[in-house]
Each structure stands twice: as C-alpha cells, then as structure tokens.
Amino acid sequence: MKNIVILISGSGSNMAAIVRTAQTQQWAHRLNAQVSAVISNKAEAAGLAFAKEHGIATAVIDHKAFAGEPQPREAFDAALMAEIDTHQPDLVVLAGFMRILTPSFVAHYAGRLINIHPSLLPAFPGLNTHARALDMGCKFAGATVHRVTTELDHGDILAQAVVPVLADDTADTLAARVLTQEHLIYPKVVAQLLAA
Ligand code: GRF
Secondary structure (H helix, E strand, O other), X not given: OEEEEEEEOOOOHHHHHXXXXXXXXXXXXXXXXXXXXXXXXXXXXXXXXXXXXXXOEEEEXXXXXXXXXXXXXXXXXXXXHHHHHOOOOOXXXXXXXXXXXXXXXXXXXXXXXXXXXXXXXXXXXXXXXXXHHHHOOOOEEEEEEEEOOOOOOOOOEEEEEEEEOOOOOXXXXXXXHHHHHHHHHHHHHHHHHHHO
C-alpha cells in the first residue's frame, strides 16, 4: 500500500479534491494507494473535519507550542516529521500548509515532497499572489505544482494550469478561478507520481 500524507493549515479544499478523486476516479484502488493522514499545524483548520468524515487519521502539531524552544522551527519540524513518519509516506503533499520548512525536513522527504502554489511560478513566489498579478496587469494567472526545495516556492515544476484574468477581477474572484484549476491538477500529479 502506498501512503499519502497531506499537510494543511486551512480550508483544505485541495486535500479534499485529492481524497475525492482518489475515490471517484478509482486511482487509489488502481495504484493501491491511500490518503493515510491529514496533519495540520492549526487545530481550527476546517479541512480536519472533512478528513475525519472520510475516515482518514488526523493530527494537529501546533507550531505555537514550540515557541519557547531554543530552535522553534527545528523542534516543530522534528515533531512534524515524527508524526508523518508513523504513516510511512510515499508522498508528502503540502496543500495550503502555511509554514516555512527547515532544510532537514526538506532533505528527509527528498523526492517525495510536493506543493501547490497559486501563481504561474517562477512569477510571484510568496504571499498575495493574486493581488500582485492584478497589480502587474497580468492577462493570465494560474497555479503550479512543484517539488519542494529549501528555497520557498522553487523546485522542479510538475504541472501548471492557466486561467484568464478578467477585466473586473478582484483578488478573490481570481483566487476562486485559480482554485478550481488547482483541484484538477493537484490530484492528477499525485496519481502520476504514485504510478511512476
Ligand atoms: C491554495 O490556493 C494553494 O495554492 C495555496 O494555498 C491555498 C490553499 O487552499 N498554497 P486549500 O486549503 O487547499 O483550500
């Protein structure tokens, strides 16, 4: 059995898309794969409820609990790795996971760590991608699935989706249009990597 562990911080709609397509398109069955766990750094992450309802193990590792440690990022990542590794993951999927990861975390999951970013990388790494695309007058926007390296929002590009920017777009309307595409490309990449 191939194990997928998904990390979230918020609504988890990309995580839900992966779980849904794994079932409805039957690739989980075909590839003998399963979403083994959904882990969040925030107890209030809405996606945790969806995961529980679908019988998926969940865990919360609150990054704030490590604030007093001499090296809080390292301590948080070590705890996160320990939790992830109980599921023996073939793939660790970042889906709206809003933490910068340490080099040791990235090295530990080398070759099996991917992220989705709501821009056409290498344009607009970091936050507020849709507002920045609108400010620049971009005519197209989109999302990128990429391998994770120690440099934020870099790493080999595995898939991209492009959407038009419309004249009356706000950051929210553009984000919603991009998100519908994210839900299509992310599950596809997950299935492709597990099949390889
Ligand atoms: C998505 O736009 C994703 O590209 C970015 O954070 C957002 C997460 O949304 N990394 P969700 O939690 O999957 O709904």
